[in-house]
Amino acid sequence: MTQPPVSIEPIAVPPALDAPGAADFITVAELLNAQLREFWGNDDFYGPPQAQLAGRRSTPSRRREILAARAGADIVGVALVNLPLTDNLHSGTVNVVVAPSARRRGVGTQLYAAAEQLAAADNRRMLMAETDHLLSDETGPIAGTASLVPQDAAALFASALGFSLELVDRVSRLELGSPADDEAVLEQARAAAGADYELVFWSGACPADLVDAYALLRQKMSIDAPMGGLELAEEAWNEARVRESEAQARDMDAEVLVSAARKVATGELAGHTVLEIFRNNPAVVYQDDTLVLEGHRGNRLGMLLKAANLVRLREAVPEARRVYTWNAEENRYMLSINERLGFRPIGYSGEWQKGLSAE
Numbered sequence: 001m002t003q004p005p006v007s008i009e010p011i012a013v014p015p016a017l018d019a020p021g022a023a024d025f026i027t028v029a030e031l032l033n034a035q036l037r038e039f040w041g042n043d044d045f046y047g048p049p050q051a052q053l054a055g056r057r058s059t060p061s062r063r064r065e066i067l068a069a070r071a072g073a074d075i076v077g078v079a080l081v082n083l084p085l086t087d088n089l090h091s092g093t094v095n096v097v098v099a100p101s102a103r104r105r106g107v108g109t110q111l112y113a114a115a116e117q118l119a120a121a122d123n124r125r126m127l128m129a130e131t132d133h134l135l136s137d138e139t140g141p142i143a144g145t146a147s148l149v150p151q152d153a154a155a156l157f158a159s160a161l162g163f164s165l166e167l168v169d170r171v172s173r174l175e176l177g178s179p180a181d182d183e184a185v186l187e188q189a190r191a192a193a194g195a196d197y198e199l200v201f202w203s204g205a206c207p208a209d210l211v212d213a214y215a216l217l218r219q220k221m222s223i224d225a226p227m228g229g230l231e232l233a234e235e236a237w238n239e240a241r242v243r244e245s246e247a248q249a250r251d252m253d254a255e256v257l258v259s260a261a262r263k264v265a266t267g268e269l270a271g272h273t274v275l276e277i278f279r280n281n282p283a284v285v286y287q288d289d290t291l292v293l294e295g296h297r298g299n300r301l302g303m304l305l306k307a308a309n310l311v312r313l314r315e316a317v318p319e320a321r322r323v324y325t326w327n328a329e330e331n332r333y334m335l336s337i338n339e340r341l342g343f344r345p346i347g348y349s350g351e352w353q354k355g356l357s358a359e
Ligand SMILES: CC(C)(COP(=O)(O)OP(=O)(O)OC[C@H]1O[C@@H](n2cnc3c(N)ncnc32)[C@H](O)[C@@H]1OP(=O)(O)O)[C@@H](O)C(=O)NCCC(=O)NCCS
Pocket: 035, 094, 095, 096, 097, 098, 099, 102, 103, 104, 105, 106, 107, 108, 109, 110, 129, 130, 131, 132, 152, 153, 154, 156, 157, 158, 160
């Protein structure tokens, strides 16, 4: 029998980057960065090891594990495993990355097997994974799950492991143009939305009097966006979880800009949108949640919220140059808003799922 090519071992998240034993964590962080650079052809997704230190720790709502593949002294691959702790206890996510020099030798398969074992030992019966794909001239327009033809390494790897493709997200980018663009869109949306709703903004911590309402928005976001065949249930959000995510963003040196719409007559929050900026590279902005609660839809609040947050972004972060967003291809409503705001497709990502057998 041939020897396994590598040994798989857990990597702990150290208390600090200069703590004893932190070298392996830093190697893993840079391996992940190298893969992102290789894929995107730029450093827009570079995560400084210090930020990854904060982002890869377990929290009360999520257990996070790192498995590394070691060949001699070298770490040649990594599997990140996330296990929700307050909802969706049947599920977990896994992300496998192998260094280019070690690919196609079974390292990814070995890492995945260890990740699956870890998840199964925690009674998870469904694993999810994401694959990224850039649009090329040959790709043509992507119109939903059926047209994503799995033929690159990531998709063939996921298929070979027994995952099935459940949802396709479009990845779009907005190059921030002249301020007048969003100001004009904002004025139109304001006129269309009328006087029934007012905008509320915050950066970092949600005001205490809004936090329960904001937790509900975050919770609804987990099921209101299209999910294809992904077997995910509504997440459980409360004030503690909102504060946990705010603390994590702070520790990652991220600035989080939130715009919310409040119904004037009742004071209830009707929707929200979130932009995230990492201070190490403020040129790059990530669009996070956007949601309008059922019962408040059809009032142009989606456009109002997004245009308002973009206007605010330019004021708060003048270095911002481009915004990335992910939307399900079946989410026509959200895609239309983004297209109107100037977002253009640059790629897509596949969301995959695999049921684990009982043994
Ligand atoms: C996808 C990735 C993790 C695969 O790692 P790997 O160690 O090369 O994978 P393995 O050698 O275990 O391959 C297992 C099977 O996947 C498929 N596969 C993997 N890479 C492939 C490629 N380049 N072309 C065709 N099939 C491929 C094959 O079926 C392969 O089995 P085979 O070699 O017997 O034909 C690696 O290419 C990588 O890190 N890519 C960038 C990150 C990424 O896309 N991660 C996937 C997230 S799910």
